[in-house]
Every structure is written in C-alpha cells, then in structure tokens.
Amino acid sequence: MSDEQTYLSLPPDALLAKVRELREQGWRLVQIGATPLGETIELNYSFDRAGKFLNLRLTLPSATAHVPSVSSIYWCAFIYENEMHDLFRVQVEGIAVDYKGKFYKTTVPYPFSTRGQTAGVTPSGAVVAATPAASVSAPAAQNAPVGVGGHRPPLQKTAAPAAAISDRRSEPSAPSTAAPAPGA
Amino acid sequence: MARTIIPFGPQHAVLPEPIMLDLVLEDEKVVEAIPSLGFVHRGLEKLVEKKDFQEFVYVAERICGICSFIHGQTYCQAIEEIMQIPVPPRALYLRTIWGELSRLHSHLLWLGLLADAFGFESLFMHSWRVREKVVKIIEATTGGRVIFGSCKVGGVRRDIDAATLQTILQEIAVIEKDMHEIVDIFLEDSSVKQRLCGVGVLSKDDAYALGCVGPMLRASGVAQDMRQLGYAAFRDLPLEPITRPEGDSFARCYVRCQELFQSANIIRQAVARMPEGEIAVKVTGNPNGEYTARTEQPRGEVVYYVKANGTKNLQRFRVRTPTFANLPALVKLLQGCNLADVPILVLTIDPCISCTER
Amino acid sequence: MPYFRMAKLALKWAVRQPATHRYPFEPRQAIPLSRGTLVFARDKCVCCTVCRKKCPTGAIGVNRTQKKWAIDRLRCISCGYCVEVCPKGALSLSTAHGIPTVTKDQEIYKVETPTAPKPTVAPKPVAAVAPAANVPST
Numbered sequence: 078m079s080d081e082q083t084y085l086s087l088p089p090d091a092l093l094a095k096v097r098e099l100r101e102q103g104w105r106l107v108q109i110g111a112t113p114l115g116e117t118i119e120l121n122y123s124f125d126r127a128g129k130f131l132n133l134r135l136t137l138p139s140a141t142a143h144v145p146s147v148s149s150i151y152w153c154a155f156i157y158e159n160e161m162h163d164l165f166r167v168q169v170e171g172i173a174v175d176y177k178g179k180f181y182k183t184t185v186p187y188p189f190s191t192r193g194q195t196a197g198v199t200p201s202g203a204v205v206a207a208t209p210a211a212s213v214s215a216p217a218a219q220n221a222p223v224g225v226g227g228h229r230p231p232l233q234k235t236a237a238p239a240a241a242i243s244d245r246r247s248e249p250s251a252p253s254t255a256a257p258a259p260g261a
Numbered sequence: 262m263a264r265t266i267i268p269f270g271p272q273h274a275v276l277p278e279p280i281m282l283d284l285v286l287e288d289e290k291v292v293e294a295i296p297s298l299g300f301v302h303r304g305l306e307k308l309v310e311k312k313d314f315q316e317f318v319y320v321a322e323r324i325c326g327i328c329s330f331i332h333g334q335t336y337c338q339a340i341e342e343i344m345q346i347p348v349p350p351r352a353l354y355l356r357t358i359w360g361e362l363s364r365l366h367s368h369l370l371w372l373g374l375l376a377d378a379f380g381f382e383s384l385f386m387h388s389w390r391v392r393e394k395v396v397k398i399i400e401a402t403t404g405g406r407v408i409f410g411s412c413k414v415g416g417v418r419r420d421i422d423a424a425t426l427q428t429i430l431q432e433i434a435v436i437e438k439d440m441h442e443i444v445d446i447f448l449e450d451s452s453v454k455q456r457l458c459g460v461g462v463l464s465k466d467d468a469y470a471l472g473c474v475g476p477m478l479r480a481s482g483v484a485q486d487m488r489q490l491g492y493a494a495f496r497d498l499p500l501e502p503i504t505r506p507e508g509d510s511f512a513r514c515y516v517r518c519q520e521l522f523q524s525a526n527i528i529r530q531a532v533a534r535m536p537e538g539e540i541a542v543k544v545t546g547n548p549n550g551e552y553t554a555r556t557e558q559p560r561g562e563v564v565y566y567v568k569a570n571g572t573k574n575l576q577r578f579r580v581r582t583p584t585f586a587n588l589p590a591l592v593k594l595l596q597g598c599n600l601a602d603v604p605i606l607v608l609t610i611d612p613c614i615s616c617t618e619r
Numbered sequence: 620m621p622y623f624r625m626a627k628l629a630l631k632w633a634v635r636q637p638a639t640h641r642y643p644f645e646p647r648q649a650i651p652l653s654r655g656t657l658v659f660a661r662d663k664c665v666c667c668t669v670c671r672k673k674c675p676t677g678a679i680g681v682n683r684t685q686k687k688w689a690i691d692r693l694r695c696i697s698c699g700y701c702v703e704v705c706p707k708g709a710l711s712l713s714t715a716h717g718i719p720t721v722t723k724d725q726e727i728y729k730v731e732t733p734t735a736p737k738p739t740v741a742p743k744p745v746a747a748v749a750p751a752a753n754v755p756s757t
Contacts, residue, residue, distance in 0.1 A: 319698060383628075442628060
C-alpha cells in the first residue's frame with residue numbers, strides 16, 4: 078500500500094489562510110493531532126481529497142503552544158481541538174463548541190503532554206508528582222541490551238509472590254558457569 | 262417555550278457503549294445536543310511508552326471489541342510501511358479475509374441494534390443468530406470470537422489451510438441465504454420504513470464538510486471507500502463503493518446491508534485467488550520514521566499515525582477512529598429531530614465509543 | 620410480495636429447534652483451534668524464561684533458582700505468544716474455558732525435569748575369578 082502522503086510545514090500565523098484555501102479546493106478534514114516531543118509540540122492537520130493525503134505540520138514550543146481554531150472553516154474541528162487542549166495543553170482560541178477543559182474529565186490535567194507521569198493537581202486537591210518515563214531498572218542492568226526488566230511494571234496486587242517467583246537478578250545472560258554468583 | 266434538558270446516556274438501552282448526550286428539548290423537539298465523552302477513556306495512546314512496538318499489536322487490537330481485527334491490521338500496516346517490510350502475499354490475502362469477516366459480523370451486529378432501537382426485537386435476535394455463524398467461522402480460524410489475535414508485524418500468526426477455506430466458502434453460502442432473508446425485511450418492511458425513511462437527512466455537502474466517513478458519507482452520495490487505496494489484497498480485488506443519494510437513516514441502513522453482500526463476494530474472490538507461500542517474515546531492528554496508515558473499518562475510515570525514532574518504543578501513536586469523525590455529524594443531525602428518533606440517529610452513525618475514546 | 624415476511628420467519632423459528640444451546644445443561648462443543656486456558660507441562664520446562672519475556676501482560680513468572688513457574692490466570696489473555704516461543708513445547712492452549720475464581724492468586728508449579736537415571740554400578744559377573752575388589756583387605 079503506498080498512497081500519496083505529503084507533509085507541508087507552516088508557521089502558525091499562516092494556518093488559517095491555508096486551511097481556508099484547502100476548504101475552497103474541496104479537501105476533507107481527516108484529523109488534527111498533536112505529538113509532544115519534549116521541548117516542542119508538533120501539530121498535524123490532515124486533509125484528504127480523492128485518496129490523496131495532505132498534512133500541514135506546525136511546530137510550536139510546548140510551554141506556550143497556542144493556535145487559532147479552524148472550526149470557523151471546518152465546524153467538525155471542534156472535537157479534535159478540544160481533545161488537543163485537554164490532553165496536550167495546546168491552547169486553541171475560538172473553538173466553535175468549547176468545553177473549556179471538560180471534554181475528557183481526567184483526574185490528572187493534560188496527561189499526555191509529557192512522557193511518563195505528568196505533574197499536576199487532581200480535582201480533589203491531591204498533588205501528583207511527575208515521574209520520568211519508565212526506564213530499564215538497575216537490577217536488570219545486566220540485561221540492558223535485551224531490555225526486559227524495566228518496562229513491564231510488576232504485578233501490583235500480588236507484588237510479593239511476583240517478586241518471589243520472578244527472580245530477575247539471578248539471570249545471567251551468559252551460561253551460568255562463567256558469571257559471578259548472583260548478587261544476593 | 263420552556264426548555265428541558267434530558268440526559269441520554271451514559272447508560273441507555275440502545276447504546277452498546279456509554280456516551281452521554283445532554284438533549285435540550287422544547288416539547289418533543291430536540292433543539293441542541295451536547296455530547297460528553299470520557300467514560301471509557303483508557304489512555305491507550307500513552308501505552309506506547311511502556312510496550313515495545315511488536316507487543317503493541319495486542320493493545321491496538323483491544324482498542325475495540327467489534328472492529329478489533331482491522332485495528333490490529335492497520336497498526337501492522339503502519340509499522341510495515343515505516344520499516345519497509347515486504348509482507349508475503351498470502352498474509353495479505355488472509356488479512357483481507359479476516360477483515361471482511363470482521364465487517365460481516367460488525368454490520369450484522371449493527372443491524373440487530375438498529376432493529377432494537379425502534380423496538381423490533383425479533384429482528385434483532387435473528388440478525389444476531391446469523392452473526393453467530395460468522396463468529397463461529399472466526400473462532401474456528403483464529404481461536405477467538407471477538408479478539409482475533411492473528412495479526413503481527415510482518416504477517417499473520419496463523420494459517421488457514423485449503424480444506425478450511427472450502428468450509429468457509431460453504432458456510433458463507435449458507436450465511437448469505439440467511440442474510441437475504443433478514444435484509445429483505447429491513448429494506449421492505451413497512452414498519453421499518455416508517456421509522457427510518459426521512460429521519461436524519463444529511464446532504465452531500467454537509468456530510469463532506471462535517472468530515473463524515475464510512476457508510477454515513479456513502480449514504481449521502483459521496484463515493485469514497487478507503488479500500489480503494491489498495492491496501493492488503495485490495496490492490497488485486499477491485500471494489501465499487503456502494504452509495505445512495507438520499508442521506509437519511511434508511512439510506513445508511515441500505516448501504517450497510519449491501520456491504521454485507523459485497524464483503525461475502527470479496528471473501529469468495531480472495532479464497533479463489535489465495536496465493537501460496539509463507540505467512541510471515543521475520544522482523545529485526547527498530548522502526549524509524551513516521552507514517553499514516555488509513556484503512557476502512559466497518560464504521561469508516563480509521564487513521565493510524567505512527568511516529569518512531571529508532572528505539573523499540575514508539576514516540577507517538579495516534580488513532581483517529583471513524584466514530585470520532587462522525588460525532589459532529591451526529592450533533593448536527595440531532596438538532597431539530599424528534600425525541601423518539603434520537604436512538605435511531607445515535608445508532609445510524611454506528612457508535613463505537615470504546616474506539617472513540619481509546 | 621413484501622407482506623408477512625417477518626411473520627413467516629418468526630413462525631418458521633417458532634416450530635424449529637431453538638438456535639441457542641441450553642448451556643450449562645448441554646456442554647459447549649469445543650471448536651478445535653479455540654484459544655482457551657494455558658496448559659503447562661512441568662516435565663518439559665527448562666526455565667529459559669522466554670515465555671515470561673514475551674508475555675504481553677506479565678502474567679507468567681519464572682524463578683530459575685527455585686525452578687518454579689507461575690501464571691496469574693486473571694492476567695492471561697490467551698494470546699498464545701508464549702506457546703509460539705517456548706523452545707521445548709511445554710506450553711499449549713487447551714480449548715477449555717478458565718475456571719472462575721474469587722481471589723487473585725498465582726498458580727505456581729514446581730518444574731520437575733525428570734533427571735536421567737544414574738548409571739548404576741553393574742554387578743560384577745559371577746566368574747571363576749574371585750571378586751578381589753570386594754574382599755575387604757585385612
């Protein structure tokens with residue numbers, strides 16, 4: 078499968094004019110998505126016409142990302158823009174149907190905006206600290222090339238039996254005769 | 262006139278999955294409808310940080326129960342395009358057969374729910390009785406009734422041998438006969454027509470401008486079907502999208518009914534042209550790059566945007582499911598309709614809320 | 620003539636056997652390839668831990684030093700990935716449904732690889748030669 082997919086980079090102030098032009102040419106809005114990349118956030122506006130696929134790409138700084146809403150041109154954009162705001166902290170001005178942050182009622186605000194656990198205050202007032210994304214944990218460092226240990230969270234509810242059974246530290250990657258005795 | 266607000270959902274007898282609609286009514290006419298989502302939001306897009314890209318097929322499949330196979334297939338297609346993996350032709354044909362079986366069972370499920378929405382329970386039961394036969398074929402070939410577990414990056418996990426393919430053809434012939442019985446009732450019964458004709462008319466321009474996809478778009482006269490893009494075996498099996506000009510609920514019912522027979526035909530053609538060969542290729546290394554895969558689910562066009570940066574965890578995984586795209590159309594359709602037509606209108610977009618909310 | 624179509628269908632099924640099965644009074648006919656519960660053959664396992672690494676939900680736990688293999692049945696999704704990768708064929712999927720449980724336990728198996736029989740000292744053949752070895756030296 079190979080269909081035509083083109084990507085056009087745009088500065089944010091050229092967005093509305095370009096979208097108006099696409100509307101006049103008969104393109105259908107497919108989706109609006111956001112990709113958080115640490116310092117910057119990439120917004121993709123995807124359009125389709127007769128099988129051809131066109132993406133407008135905007136790159137904005139994560140902390141102060143704000144764009145004008147295209148829902149005056151494509152009314153259906155309001156759901157994508159509300160989602161972008163609630164999950165990624167992208168401020169969109171002038172959405173046709175604005176839920177003001179209540180589209181997805183998550184306990185942690187802007188949960189997808191960073192990798193790992195996001196920091197924030199839940200509606201009930203509890204403070205949630207940010208934790209970085211799960212990395213390979215130290216006991217499994219010998220297995221780092223295989224990358225097994227860290228990324229699978231231990232069974233929370235039956236943590237004790239799991240720790241007893243799944244003895245990751247005593248797993249030499251080479252046959253056992255050469256490796257030192259498993260650390261206690 | 263005084264306005265009342267009635268909550269439709271999140272629990273309602275006709276809804277397969279929870280969605281909340283606040284209906285603002287004046288007497289019996291709906292003036293406005295405000296949708297609320299988030300009841301089944303599982304944050305699956307963020308799970309890419311924890312699961313590596315090959316394991317993630319299991320998560321992608323479980324985004325939805327009704328359209329699960331095509332989710333897995335689209336994910337595999339996106340990764341395969343990024344890594345330029347040559348999937349063997351037999352795997353592509355097998356994926357097509359399972360995809361069309363998935364479409365058959367999904368449309369039969371929807372037909373049953375639509376009949377239930379206007380109170381025709383015996384037709385609901387008969388649609389699901391026919392669906393049971395399709396689900397048995399799926400279980401016999403993949404091992405699971407709802408979650409197939411058959412796709413993997415690089416091909417498929419199981420093969421279907423020639424004898425089973427012939428059994429599938431015989432079963433499809435029996436299923437088609439049963440489907441004709443039911444579809445004739447749907448399309449010609451006067452009580453069904455009274456409830457569906459003229460309800461929720463969406464003009465061609467409106468449907469296109471509102472970003473509708475799938476049968477909603479085709480029932481308003483726009484001939485667009487993502488299977489024409491030529492993924493999987495569709496590059497060899499040409500396809501004409503089924504359209505209707507009226508744009509009302511009856512047209513959407515008609516399009517889905519005819520798609521049942523179209524899918525049965527595609528399965529027959531795919532079985533007849535099934536190539537020999539292996540079913541998967543070995544995948545080594547990590548993906549690096551981005552791609553947007555688009556396929557046609559039973560409900561419409563699903564868009565999978567995958568961005569990878571060379572590690573075994575993807576950087577971004579974004580799904581835009583067809584029901585998400587049809588929601589603005591639902592909100593538009595509900596303005597000005599009667600309260601009694603609300604269940605039918607909610608069901609004509611074929612809502613799959615677990616897809617919508619990932 | 621599009622009248623009484625539904626009536627005919629309803630009457631036909633009113634006199635036929637119902638399409639549903641009277642489960643649990645009638646046992647369900649198992650479909651051969653159906654993915655049911657995981658079956659572990661403890662005599663074939665060598666504790667290589669590949670199944671634990673490949674399990675997408677983390678339902679399997681393996682302890683090499685104590686030679687124990689555990690599965691959390693409520694986490695297992697019967698995907699069959701472990702069955703595919705096991706090098707010794709110790710895992711298979713039966714078609715039976717899982718047994719309902721009320722607690723979240725793990726099933727723990729002790730892996731018992733049958734040890735090769737120790738080579739026994741063959742009894743010396745009774746021969747004319749006196750068995751000098753067994754005679755304690757005085």
